[in-house]
Amino acid sequence: MLRGIYTAAAGMDVQQARVQVLSNNIANLATPGYRRDTVTFTSFLTHALYRYGEGRPAPVGRHDLGAAVGQVVTDFTPGPLVNTGDGHHVAIAGEGFFTVATPAGEAYTRDGTFSVDAEGYLITPAGNRVLGERGPIRVNGPFTISPEGAVSAGGQVVDRLRLTAFDNPGALEKTGGNVFVAAGDAGPRPAAGFRLMQGWLEQANADLAREMTDLLAATRSYQGAARQLRAHDQLLGRLVNEVGKV
Amino acid sequence: MYDLLGIGRAALDAQQTRLAVTANNIANVNTTAFKASRPSFQDLVYQELAPRAIPLDRAAARAQAGTGTAVVASVRDDTPGALLPTGRALDLAIEGEGFFAVTTPAGETLYTRDGAFYLDAEGRLVNGAGYAVAPAIALGEGATGLEIRPDGTVTAVKADGATEEAGRLKLYTFANPAGLEARGGNLFAATDASGAPREIAPGEGAGLIRSGWLEASNTDLAGEMVALVLAQRAYQAAARTIQAADEMWAEANELGPR
Numbered sequence: 001m002l003r004g005i006y007t008a009a010a011g012m013d014v015q016q017a018r019v020q021v022l023s024n025n026i027a028n029l030a031t032p033g034y035r036r037d038t039v040t041f042t043s044f045l046t047h048a049l050y051r052y053g054e055g056r057p058a059p060v061g062r063h064d065l066g067a068a069v070g071q072v073v074t075d076f077t078p079g080p081l082v083n084t085g086d087g088h089h090v091a092i093a094g095e096g097f098f099t100v101a102t103p104a105g106e107a108y109t110r111d112g113t114f115s116v117d118a119e120g121y122l123i124t125p126a127g128n129r130v131l132g133e134r135g136p137i138r139v140n141g142p143f144t145i146s147p148e149g150a151v152s153a154g155g156q157v158v159d160r161l162r163l164t165a166f167d168n169p170g171a172l173e174k175t176g177g178n179v180f181v182a183a184g185d186a187g188p189r190p191a192a193g194f195r196l197m198q199g200w201l202e203q204a205n206a207d208l209a210r211e212m213t214d215l216l217a218a219t220r221s222y223q224g225a226a227r228q229l230r231a232h233d234q235l236l237g238r239l240v241n242e243v244g245k246v
Numbered sequence: 247m248y249d250l251l252g253i254g255r256a257a258l259d260a261q262q263t264r265l266a267v268t269a270n271n272i273a274n275v276n277t278t279a280f281k282a283s284r285p286s287f288q289d290l291v292y293q294e295l296a297p298r299a300i301p302l303d304r305a306a307a308r309a310q311a312g313t314g315t316a317v318v319a320s321v322r323d324d325t326p327g328a329l330l331p332t333g334r335a336l337d338l339a340i341e342g343e344g345f346f347a348v349t350t351p352a353g354e355t356l357y358t359r360d361g362a363f364y365l366d367a368e369g370r371l372v373n374g375a376g377y378a379v380a381p382a383i384a385l386g387e388g389a390t391g392l393e394i395r396p397d398g399t400v401t402a403v404k405a406d407g408a409t410e411e412a413g414r415l416k417l418y419t420f421a422n423p424a425g426l427e428a429r430g431g432n433l434f435a436a437t438d439a440s441g442a443p444r445e446i447a448p449g450e451g452a453g454l455i456r457s458g459w460l461e462a463s464n465t466d467l468a469g470e471m472v473a474l475v476l477a478q479r480a481y482q483a484a485a486r487t488i489q490a491a492d493e494m495w496a497e498a499n500e501l502g503p504r
Binding site: 010012013014015016017019020021022023024025026027028029030031032034037042044066067068069070071072084085086087088111113115116117118119120125126140141142173174175176177178208211212215218219222223226229230233 | 247249250253254256257260261264284286287288289290291292295299300301302303309310311312313314315318319321323325343419421422424425438439440441466476477479480483484486487490491493494497498500501
């Protein structure tokens with residue numbers, strides 16, 4: 001009976017993690033290049049049940065002791081591209097990430113909201129410099145970006161944007177600030193199949209209708225698990241107080 | 247449960263900032279040489295689920311959940327506005343890059359693209375607030391008119407038709423004009439983020455000066471209206487996540503001993 005209480009509680013915890021991930025997707029609807037997360041579930045502590053008493057144990061079946069979070073998976077489907085008409089905005093149509101230099105090392109982003117810092121370098125809104133093939137890109141003012149990634153300023157090509165693609169994007173980790181960092185087995189390589197669009201910005205790939213539906217399902221599942229817990233509680237109460245009473 | 251509420255709150259704050267920025271852009275649709283701003287959103291740090299008593303599959307490679315969103319920067323769009331004819335010789339528009347400089351009575355130099363200038367009692371060129379244009383330009387005595395050429399040369403015209411050069415307007419450019427600090431009154435101050443001003447004569451690297459024209463606000467009204475709708479709806483969605491967290495919390499409270 002106590003086991004049932006913990007099974008129901010595990011269900012509540014797991015739904016809470018799911019609501020957290022969904023709330024974060026909804027909160028980042030306006031974050032350019034944001035990639036939505038999804039939670040996968042798995043069963044927890046599977047037990048084999050046996051029947052005893054007739055000489056030797058006979059298998060009855062399997063029994064799960066509740067649900068657990070399997071993984072938080074990032075969905076790398078591209079988001080819609082929106083025309084902003086601002087020359088500082090660059091969107092990637094196709095594969096790859098912009099490579100930026102952060103204080104913690106190289107990081108990758110699909111957010112092409114760029115500006116120019118006081119020293120003339122191309123930076124992201126967080127102030128990280130955007131990397132080209134020859135390091136940070138210095139434009140010193142207005143710039144143009146060709147579909148192939150060549151950055152021109154003052155009438156001449158300054159550098160080419162370094163776009164990085166990954167053989168295993170699942171190994172990318174979010175660190176906040178709209179960037180991903182690559183773990184050991186991500187398999188970075190120069191991106192090939194892309195076209196850059198200046199004056200466009202990639203939106204988040206979170207879809208409000210889907211996130212809201214999932215949010216509804218998650219809160220109801222949470223309620224269901226809570227009711228289940230209460231039912232176990234009532235049964236336990238009856239067991240303790242009423243069994244054996246004459 | 248606190249983290250769920252925190253995510254919703256962060257999203258409400260961010261959308262509220264977006265509303266404020268959008269409202270300010272719309273309010274300045276008729277402000278001379280106004281530059282619209284756009285907020286930039288980013289996601290916040292990610293937390294491991296493991297230390298938070300959430301059951302995890304042992305094989306879980308990554309189980310991190312985000313904590314919301316924030317506006318990291320509100321970036322000014324330095325695209326020039328349309329030039330509108332006014333016919334007044336002292337209305338100056340910059341066609342291209344650059345800012346005019348003015349000196350405040352306190353001696354500080356501020357920058358503006360609002361070229362609606364006037365003459366004060368001493369014949370000096372000043373802006374609407376009475377700040378002298380830098381470098382100072384004054385018409386000599388007896389001047390009855392003036393002419394400003396695209397290269398910034400100011401010529402005073404005397405009553406007898408004789409002309410006299412009164413000075414030349416200068417323009418100032420910055421590596422990152424979006425980093426200038428807005429001071430209100432269409433004025434900006436140089437900051438570490440904008441870089442130091444570079445003095446350039448009009449037509450020699452910076453823009454040209456058009457006398458008889460003013461630069462309009464670059465607010466795109468249709469775009470701002472769409473941003474307003476988006477901000478409102480995203481605000482609503484964030485409020486829903488708070489409501490969901492609240493319902494869950496109420497459900498959990500029901501579980502306690504009665």
